[in-house]
Amino acid sequence: MRQLILLLTITAVCLGCDPLANPVSGPVDFSSDTVFFDTVFTTVGSVTREFRAINRNSDPLLIDRIYLGGGTESPFRLNINGIPAASSEEIPLAKGDSLFVFIDVTIDPVNKDNPVAMLDSVIFESGSYTGRVILEAWGQDIWLIEDHETGNAVWTEGKPYVITGSFLVDTTATLTLGAGTRVYFHHDAGMTIAGRLVSDGTAEKPVLFATDRLEPAYNDVPSRWKGISFLDCSTNNILNHTEVRNAVIAVSLEGNPSVAPDLTLNGAMLMHNSVASLVASNAEVLAVNTVFAHSGFSTVSLTEGGTYDFIHCTMDNWWEYSFRSEPVMFIGKSGGVLPEVTVLNTVISGSLDDELTIDAPSSETAGVFYADSSLIKVDTTGSEWYVSTLFENVQTSFLPRFIDESTYDYRPDTLSPLIDHAGKMESLLYPYDIRNKPRPTGSGSDIGAYERQPGEKKEAVGSRSRSAIGGSRILVPLGGTGQ
Secondary structure (H helix, E strand, C coil): HHHHHHHHHHHHHHHHHHCCCEECCCCCEECCCCCEEEEEECCCCCCCCCEECCCCCCCCCCEEEECCCCCHHHCCEEECCEEEEEEEEEEEEEECEEEEEEEEECCCCCCCCCCCCEEEEEEECCEEEEEEEEEEEECCCCEEEEEEEEEEEEEEECCCCCECCCCEECCCCCEEEEECEEEECCCCCCEEECCCEEECCCCCCCCEECCCCCHHHHCCCCCCCCCCCCCCCCCCCCEEEEECCCCEEEEEEEEEEEEECCEEEEECCEEEEECCCEEEEEHHHHHHCCEEEEEECCCCEEEEEEEEECCCEEEECCCCCCCCCCCCCECCCCCCCCCCCEEECCCCECCCCCCCCCCCCCCCCCEEEEEECCCEECCCCCCCCCCHHHHHHHHHCCCCCCHHHHCEEEEEECCCCCCCCCCCCHHHCCCEEECCCEECCCCCCCCCCCCCCCCCCCCCHHHHHHCCCCCCCEEEECCCCCC
């Protein structure tokens, strides 16, 4: 008898110590009531999201069942506490404890240019109590391109193009992109142009080259893909109203003393790149109304010959990811000859004290560099390359005073020294700014890519960052999504 009493006592004590003993039914709390996936490309799949189911009751909780409301037809997939499962049953949860539910989604092609919203829910049942977490994903059908070499091709607005691996435009071919075309690159993908690239966007419908991570948090994240590389055999390339972002080097051109690739940019934006926006050697580049900004080294790097003209451009760099030692514009010869560079009606500014470097003594810079009617942040006393004849009507001691540099809003504010100080001849040749707004609007045109318009104020800039999928949205609810 004494042994029986001892055994019962030990059992009772053990049961009292077990946090999962005698679970009861009750409500389940959640770390989030909705799990949202930004645009998911069909067949590609999504990143994984998660939420926690929490027992805030005073007793252990028995969850009778966890399952997807859409069942086996749902595009969503569950992983419950590390175990992939469409559903799970009889799950005890200690007081104050929680379990993790991971979700991803793959959406089948729907042959629609507009996005489709897929809705489902994760349902929790415990006795008479029912709780749910809503799942929402926007799906977009795409043109998926994997390790491809193309001949002549025309890409248009509508379904976006998603490139994985490498993509080459052949030597005799032209790839033409119409207004509103979107090209997204998977991690470490890249585009090489041996033939010709014509990206012909408009101010209202720019062409976009960007990462395939479409979450807003990735809009200004660099180094997601390699960039666009033009080979020495590539000629007559055009980037009109085109945004290239999230790359390692947005645009690179590499020629040789006898063959120079060429590129014309008008109304372009090359931003958010881990190394540079433009890297060129032995090339020919004309950039008008173009923004070069936010990169980890020199935003514009020009070496080993070539000719480069920058008219009404804005170059600016405040890099927050690491220490930046290289200036916004670097000009060097790297064993060859100095490039010939002309800067007119252009801003070159940033967080460093000196944002223009020419890697040569002053005796070699005359005749290869010239700046007029610009604002250039430069150390005129400490730079070995500087001589006054290189600069005419150039402001070197003022900040540009953009409306909001932190959000890449490079319009001049009301007190900006850029206002009305651009040269007249170039402004007559280019009477519209990067947004297709008229210049001048005052007594003269403004320095940089933007002409200040009467009454302009600080506002959200995303107007030219068009990663979000446009068009109407079609809701496709699945089972079990009752609110």
